[in-house]
Amino acid sequence: MSAQVVSLRDVGVDRDQSMLLRDVSWTVHDDETWVVLGPNGAGKTTLLQLVSGLVRPTRGRADVLGEPLDSADLDESDLAELRSRVGIASAAVADQVPRKEKVIDLVMTAGYGTLGRSSEEFDSFDVARAVELLDVVGSAHLIRRRFGTLSEGERKRVQIARALMADPELLLLDEPAAGLDLGGREDLLTRIAALVRDPRSPVLVMVTHHVEEVPDGFTHALLMRAGSVLAAGEITEVFTERNLSRCFGVPLMVERRGARWMARAVPVR
DSSP: OOOEEEEEEEEEEEETTEEEEEEEEEEEETTOOEEEEOOTTSSHHHHHHHHTTSSOOSEEEEEETTEETTOTTOOHHHHHHHHTTEEEEOHHHHHTSOTTOBHHHHHHHGGGTOSSOSSOOOOHHHHHHHHHHHHHTTOGGGTTSBGGGSOHHHHHHHHHHHHHTTOOSEEEEESTTTTOOHHHHHHHHHHHHHHHHOTTSOEEEEEESOGGGOOTTOOEEEEEETTEEEEEEEHHHHOOHHHHHHHHTSOEEEEEETTEEEEEEOOOO
């Protein structure tokens, strides 16, 4: 029987008198792979911050990897332990990386919960593990490069390797294909699809704006708009023209070609 990895019930998140999430209910099991889709301002990034333990719910019930995030008894040490079990790759993390940080050090420091090497002494296992993960994402040749010299596509792949370094139980990818050209996007999506197929991989949740960026192998989808859930469930049932048109506020034609999806506006006659 599959186990629950994420369980949200009527969750709300308020900040500065704005409601970022409202009445969100969502369950992720350990045999599922989810894509979270929606327009700008839909609440997708806030949802990932909640699931990663960076944001606490204002109302409702939220459990991640068995930890009740809404509990008043959950202190900062509990949150730090939870965060160590969740890997996240996002632009917000990338913005905090020192530009002069070497790629190999950036990946290895993930195991110590830091974003810059200082006095840590890494052993041969750390080095071998980091190189292995960089190879998985096609970036082993970058180990001596400085993070600030990498292209956008290279940075995205290195971030995923870093997010995997601590052997997380849950991996969150926040718009991993944003800013990539067509070749870079397709290369990255192929590598994410390979992670989905690998039985050793953690449970994956990926945020995107585009159905074209959903890799092969994702089983479920969550559609968000204005901080609320519009639809959630198996991807073939959620990715309908009616649902996606409501989500993005424009009439859309949706089709599936093989394992990939496409959407475009209905032509004006």
